[in-house]
Amino acid sequence: MISEPELVGEEPFATPQTPGAVSAPGTDGGGVTDDALASAGPRGPRRAWLWALGGAVAASAVWACGLYAFGNQDPDLGGYRATDDLCKAARLKHLQTALGTREGEGLPTRFEHATMDDAQCSVELKPTGYEPEVDEDGNEIVSLHDVHISYTLHKRTDPGPEFDGAVLARQRAWGTESESAAVTGIGERAHVARGQDGSTITLDVVDGQAELSIAVTGGWDHESGEPATDVSEVEGLLVQDMQDLMAALRS
Template sequence: MISEPELVGEESFAAPQTLGAVSAPGPDGAGVTDDAVTSLGPRGPRPAWLWALGGAVAASAVWAGGLYALGGQDPDLGGYRATDNLCAAAQLKNLQTALGKREVEGMPAQFEHATRDEAHCSVELKPTGYEPEVDEEGNEVTSLPGVHLTYTLHKKTDPGPEFDGTVLARQEAWGADPETAAVTGIGERAHVARGEDGSTITLDVLDGQAELSIAVTGDWDPASGDPATDVTELEGLLVQDMQALMDRLRS
């Protein structure tokens, strides 16, 4: 315990002090003159509660400093890691069963930074027995289902507060007016957006520090220009393939 300092007479803190002759300008803009100079009288002994208050303030400063240090730590990534090939990580077993096999791995792209990692992948699925249409000039007119995947791992900031706004902003930027609904049972939060004509479906998932998206576009009937497959009915398969991808990115 810190005891009150021993006082040796009342003159221990009693040395008179004199303010300087000129100080900062007063309220009317004029400097303080010699007439305003005063002498401070003797200081009395400091009350004991001041010493206790000083200790409490010091302890509070240490506690606050500890909270600040903890707040500066990097967030828990929940086992997620960067990937150098999102196409290889995304097996898409259920979508391939429903829409067609992918004959090539796809087109992966990735970006790594101290604050965030990003990865993208685009693949085409070829239905069994698919034959491209030929136009009047003999040119092949291809129409294949496609899948585009994105994966963002936030390594410094929490993506949670902006997740819903990010999803809606992207959909609006595409110029689409899809039917959007919440999806339960996968990740921390998830949304599915279905195109009105049945040609597109997108699943967006937030899982801790990771944001993932799988967008599926169906094939088209070259003669009519209408969607040949209603991919909005594939939500269940899309959720299963997304969960499998999340598991692989955490392995």
């Protein structure tokens, strides 16, 4: 058993005396007497309370520092990476079986920032046996299926809470009437929107920090001004090409 430490000399909480100072009544000038100490009550609990307070303050400081450090950590990108050429990453092999082969390598663009990486790609699909229309002067009028792909990797903020609103706002901004529905089995959340005239279909997906979109626009008939192809029924192929794209961006 450990005994109380033996106090050497004067009581530690005694009032220090300075030259010329007048001693308090009931003292001999060397500190507080036994009677005065007894009337003041035990000091032990006060020391324990101070130690407890100090420990709580220290623990709070450690917790606050840990919370600050955690809050400033970069989010987990879930394996997604930036891409220099989104057109190469998006092979579109399933859409090509229905709408036609790719014309060229496409037009890729990329914007890089500390908070996000943004990539875009535009590709044309040419149906098998396609012949461009000719105007009255003999000039060819080319109207191919157009595919626009976008990919944004958010490196600071979570796109999830704003995803639904952003998709709806973009659809309204296009000024085209469309029917939108949720799609299951791909990413965290996904929406598909079809133009009522069958001329467009768009698949939007959010998956962790990645936000992706593939929009398909069908060609137009020069004489009637109507869509030459109904692309609204290629949702299944669109989903498969999106899944392939997401896998490529995580490899």
